[in-house]
Amino acid sequence: MAYNEMFQYSIISALMDGVASHGPPVARILEHGDHGLGTFQNMNGEMIVLDGQVYQMKADGSVVHIKPTDTITPFATVTRFKPTEQRRATVVGKAGLEALLTGLFPNAKNHFLAVRMDGVFRKVNVRTAGGQTKPREGMVDVCARQTVHTFAGVKGTIVGFRCPQYVMGINVAGDHFHFIAEDRQRGGHILEFETEGDVDITAAQMSNFHLELPTEDDEFNDAELKLQAQGIKAVEG
Amino acid sequence: MAYNEMFQYSIISALMDGVASHGPPVARILEHGDHGLGTFQNMNGEMIVLDGQVYQMKADGSVVHIKPTDTITPFATVTRFKPTEQRRATVVGKAGLEALLTGLFPNAKNHFLAVRMDGVFRKVNVRTAGGQTKPREGMVDVCARQTVHTFAGVKGTIVGFRCPQYVMGINVAGDHFHFIAEDRQRGGHILEFETEGDVDITAAQMSNFHLELPTEDDEFNDAELKLQAQGIKAVEG
Numbered sequence: 001m002a003y004n005e006m007f008q009y010s011i012i013s014a015l016m017d018g019v020a021s022h023g024p025p026v027a028r029i030l031e032h033g034d035h036g037l038g039t040f041q042n043m044n045g046e047m048i049v050l051d052g053q054v055y056q057m058k059a060d061g062s063v064v065h066i067k068p069t070d071t072i073t074p075f076a077t078v079t080r081f082k083p084t085e086q087r088r089a090t091v092v093g094k095a096g097l098e099a100l101l102t103g104l105f106p107n108a109k110n111h112f113l114a115v116r117m118d119g120v121f122r123k124v125n126v127r128t129a130g131g132q133t134k135p136r137e138g139m140v141d142v143c144a145r146q147t148v149h150t151f152a153g154v155k156g157t158i159v160g161f162r163c164p165q166y167v168m169g170i171n172v173a174g175d176h177f178h179f180i181a182e183d184r185q186r187g188g189h190i191l192e193f194e195t196e197g198d199v200d201i202t203a204a205q206m207s208n209f210h211l212e213l214p215t216e217d218d219e220f221n222d223a224e225l226k227l228q229a230q231g232i233k234a235v236e237g
Numbered sequence: 238m239a240y241n242e243m244f245q246y247s248i249i250s251a252l253m254d255g256v257a258s259h260g261p262p263v264a265r266i267l268e269h270g271d272h273g274l275g276t277f278q279n280m281n282g283e284m285i286v287l288d289g290q291v292y293q294m295k296a297d298g299s300v301v302h303i304k305p306t307d308t309i310t311p312f313a314t315v316t317r318f319k320p321t322e323q324r325r326a327t328v329v330g331k332a333g334l335e336a337l338l339t340g341l342f343p344n345a346k347n348h349f350l351a352v353r354m355d356g357v358f359r360k361v362n363v364r365t366a367g368g369q370t371k372p373r374e375g376m377v378d379v380c381a382r383q384t385v386h387t388f389a390g391v392k393g394t395i396v397g398f399r400c401p402q403y404v405m406g407i408n409v410a411g412d413h414f415h416f417i418a419e420d421r422q423r424g425g426h427i428l429e430f431e432t433e434g435d436v437d438i439t440a441a442q443m444s445n446f447h448l449e450l451p452t453e454d455d456e457f458n459d460a461e462l463k464l465q466a467q468g469i470k471a472v473e474g
Contacts, residue, residue, distance in 0.1 A: 011403060013403055014347075107455075107458040108458075109458070110251075110450065110457060110458060110460065110462055111450055111452075164462070165462065165463070166248060166250055166406045166407060166462050166464065167407070169403045170403060170404070170407075207449065207450040207451075207452045208447070208448065208449050208450070209447075209448040209450070210445070210446070210447050210448075211445070211446040211447075211448070212444065212445050213347065213348055213444040213445070213446070214444075215348075215444045218344075220347060221344040221345075221346070221347060223347065225347055225401070225402065225403050226402070227402075227403065
């Protein structure tokens with residue numbers, strides 16, 4: 001796939017409906033990109049794809065380096081990331097990063113963005129989904145049991161995407177960031193962060209979106225996939 | 238592009254917001270498929286792509302064979318169509334075609350379908366959008382002035398797509414069919430039809446959806462693109 005095109009397997013509404021038993025090997029997702037987010041079978045942890053390496057961030061805050069041929073994913077989003085914008089800047093927290101991105105891409109509210117931020121974090125609050133207790137358990141229930149961790153004084157990287165409002169239900173409208181520490185031992189879905197000193201932001205606008213749907217997957221075929229915008233905001237916002 | 242993958246330029250919400258001044262030459266759309274639907278600059282008529290040929294169905298019910306290099310489109314959906322299902326059947330009208338498709342693809346409610354139907358029509362009611370009177374005029378207003386034609390005793394072809402509910406706003410959820418007569422002199426967006434004798438239906442399920450967004454298009458960048466599900470149903474249902 002060309003640089004800075006977004007590839008997605010399945011849709012977020014399927015996770016909301018608990019469709020998380022099946023999916024392709026992560027290796028097949030990596031054919032489409034080296035930078036991204038996702039989850040694992042049974043929503044067991046958060047996925048981060050950074051420089052082509054795949055990590056599973058687990059409910060205890062720890063991280064496992066994944067062998068992509070041995071692991072499947074029911075939902076993932078990646079891009080072959082080639083930043084078109086690069087800034088060293090002061091970014092106070094999540095709202096500051098969001099404002100900076102809007103400033104970097106003033107005409108991109110109806111497009112997608114791929115984002116990376118490297119720096120030292122005074123504090124990072126993350127949550128991690130601990131997995132389904134039974135097949136088809138929905139994401140709202142799974143995330144009701146999420147664990148929250150705070151990492152202090154940690155160097156690391158944020159990987160994320162911004163999606164336009166009109167993809168709500170297919171992906172998460174707005175910003176969606178995961179964090180992983182430089183030592184690859186800690187990480188999760190970002191709730192909030194505080195930086196220490198300047199950080200490096202790289203980003204690119206994306207105007208091509210490729211969606212691959214599960215096939216021969218009864219869970220997906222049977223799912224209602226009604227738009228649950230409030231629910232998605234609650235668990236992914 | 239592989240067979241039976243759906244390619245789309247821009248989103249239906251952009252047409253709702255009147256974003257129809259710019260777009261690529263139709264020739265560039267044809268690189269992705271030979272079967273599809275769309276519209277033209279300023280929503281001037283309905284597009285049908287049949288066996289790789291592009292026709293503009295105009296507000297007076299007539300049809301123009303388009304030279305794809307000389308014409309641009311602000312919105313189009315195509316696939317490289319290779320039917321996986323084929324039936325000769327009695328199809329009473331639009332609801333009958335819809336029921337037949339559901340029967341042919343019982344596990345496809347969350348996927349896309351590409352559809353073609355060839356036959357003799359006792360009656361075909363079509364509407365055709367006559368174009369914007371000014372830039373950014375929205376589709377609801379444009380379609381308020383649509384013309385409706387009835388063709389009687391005509392041999393012809395239906396080209397269409399079925400889209401899953403969750404793409405509402407990006408495309409039209411549900412079924413969307415255009416008609417063109419065998420003599421390529423009449424056509425439009427189908428409101429209702431009645432057949433005469435058996436018809437030939439070919440169709441394929443599609444599990445890959447490729448979306449290309451307009452770039453460097455101020456109209457698109459400025460548009461609100463709020464979901465107008467009721468409006469889309471009213472003008473495209």
